[in-house]
Amino acid sequence: MYGLSNAMIKTLRTTCSTLIVGCSQLIPSIQTPVFAAMLDQQVQDQMTRLNDTYERFTVDYEELRQLIMEMRSQIGVSYAPSN
DSSP: OOOOOHHHHHHHHHHHHHHHHHHHHHHHHHHHHHHHHHHHHHHHHHHHHHHHHHHHHHHHHHHHHHHHHHHHHHHTOOOOOOO
16 A cells, blocks of 8 residues: 555564664663652652641641630530540
């Protein structure tokens, strides 16, 4: 159809296979340390965000607990915290 001989097709397939194998061996050796560093940074960033969120929730919880204790004391209901 495109005028390529069987020999030329075979050569192109061999060249393509060789390039794919060569690239597949080269890419992991170059990019693995870079990928690992990027992944580590993303994990660290996510952990920082989660820790910040946890701290905010802890503060909010304590403020809410104090508010509930104040409200209950104003209406005369005793409150025994579960902690």
